Amino acid sequence: MSIRTKFTETFGVEHPIAQGGMQWVGRAELVAAVANAGALGFITALTQPTPADLANEIARTRDLTDKPFGVNLTILPAINPPPYDEYRQVIVDAGIKIVETAGSNPAPHLPMFHDNGIKVLHKCTSVRHAVKAQSLGVDGISIDGFECAGHPGEDDIPGLVLIPAAADKIEIPMIASGGFADARGLVAALALGADGINMGSRFMCTVESCIHQNVKEAIVAGDERGTELIFRSLHNTARVASNTVSREVVEILKQGGQFDDVKDLVAGVRGRRVFDEGDVDAGIWTVGTAMGLINDIPTVSELVSRIVGEAEDLITGRLTGMVAPVAQRV
Numbered sequence: 001m002s003i004r005t006k007f008t009e010t011f012g013v014e015h016p017i018a019q020g021g022m023q024w025v026g027r028a029e030l031v032a033a034v035a036n037a038g039a040l041g042f043i044t045a046l047t048q049p050t051p052a053d054l055a056n057e058i059a060r061t062r063d064l065t066d067k068p069f070g071v072n073l074t075i076l077p078a079i080n081p082p083p084y085d086e087y088r089q090v091i092v093d094a095g096i097k098i099v100e101t102a103g104s105n106p107a108p109h110l111p112m113f114h115d116n117g118i119k120v121l122h123k124c125t126s127v128r129h130a131v132k133a134q135s136l137g138v139d140g141i142s143i144d145g146f147e148c149a150g151h152p153g154e155d156d157i158p159g160l161v162l163i164p165a166a167a168d169k170i171e172i173p174m175i176a177s178g179g180f181a182d183a184r185g186l187v188a189a190l191a192l193g194a195d196g197i198n199m200g201s202r203f204m205c206t207v208e209s210c211i212h213q214n215v216k217e218a219i220v221a222g223d224e225r226g227t228e229l230i231f232r233s234l235h236n237t238a239r240v241a242s243n244t245v246s247r248e249v250v251e252i253l254k255q256g257g258q259f260d261d262v263k264d265l266v267a268g269v270r271g272r273r274v275f276d277e278g279d280v281d282a283g284i285w286t287v288g289t290a291m292g293l294i295n296d297i298p299t300v301s302e303l304v305s306r307i308v309g310e311a312e313d314l315i316t317g318r319l320t321g322m323v324a325p326v327a328q329r330v
């Protein structure tokens with residue numbers, strides 16, 4: 001048995017599960033493992049220091065899988081923006097067929113992707129942005145709720161409302177993210193009107209994810225309260241692991257501090273040290289409230305087959321068992 005949805009049909013994957021872009025985490029080994037497990041993995045373009053490195057990473061992924069995978073292109077405001085056009089060109093030249101856009105309006109990138117037969121899955125955090133992206137002609141929506149790791153937007157709408165509210169207005173395939181980590185989440189997302197799920201934190205905590213073992217163990221040890229929302233006052237909220245650094249950032253900004261006052265604390269190099277060296281208090285690192293549902297470090301293949309198998313059992317067993325003819329109800 002398998003779960004077929006508009007998402008699996010449109011994006012040509014076996015299971016309705018995606019691994020969204022993850023800075024420093026979305027590399028060849030993880031993405032290939034996700035592809036080999038029949039789900040949709042995305043290499044994170046900007047994790048690669050140059051467009052040429054992205055071309056190499058795509059080639060490395062192809063050495064590890066012959067299944068479809070995509071590339072995430074995150075477009076965020078920056079003082080010195082990366083050369084987005086060059087990264088986009090590499091994606092096209094490499095023959096990638098699926099791109100996850102995130103961070104801002106995908107319009108400037110759509111013509112080139114579509115002209116080259118690339119399907120665009122746009123990730124956003126509000127119904128209005130999902131509707132806008134649909135009207136621009138993207139091929140799928142990934143709607144990311146307040147629970148999520150990374151940037152949840154500023155509306156603070158959790159998935160229980162966000163997903164069905166979006167589903168009411170979205171006709172193209174739509175997957176849901178933010179807090180999904182197991183079969184119950186997948187079935188709930190399908191019931192709420194999504195065509196699948198996107199997971200970040202859960203895939204981060206697998207054997208093939210390239211981050212330090214200490215970080216994976218911290219995720220397993222942590223619970224659903226283990227995150228902080230930083231940059232709230234700067235209207236660029238990010239959900240990250242709660243540690244000495246993120247709590248200090250929250251405190252400084254709460255006292256009226258500005259970005260300059262926290263810029264050394266949030267520096268990317270410090271965050272890299274967390275993932276590379278395993279010191280979970282070295283800097284800011286991203287994880288979501290799904291931490292409360294993550295209790296092990298499985299291989300990607302074990303994880304995906306567990307989620308899909310248990311989801312099928314949940315649908316055909318527990319849920320179907322609840323539906324009885326009126327006469328039999330107590």
Ligand SMILES: Cc1cc2nc3c(=O)[nH]c(=O)nc-3n(C[C@H](O)[C@H](O)[C@H](O)COP(=O)(O)O)c2cc1C
Nearest residue numbers: 020021022023102148149150178179199200201288
């Ligand atoms: C370590 C980490 C880094 C992330 N970096 C990015 C990124 O660069 N671009 C992006 O679009 N999303 C990024 N995300 C968000 C994920 O793609 C996904 O939307 C999110 O993790 C879903 O929420 P979940 O963690 O509850 O599953 C990141 C998530 C994590 C955990």
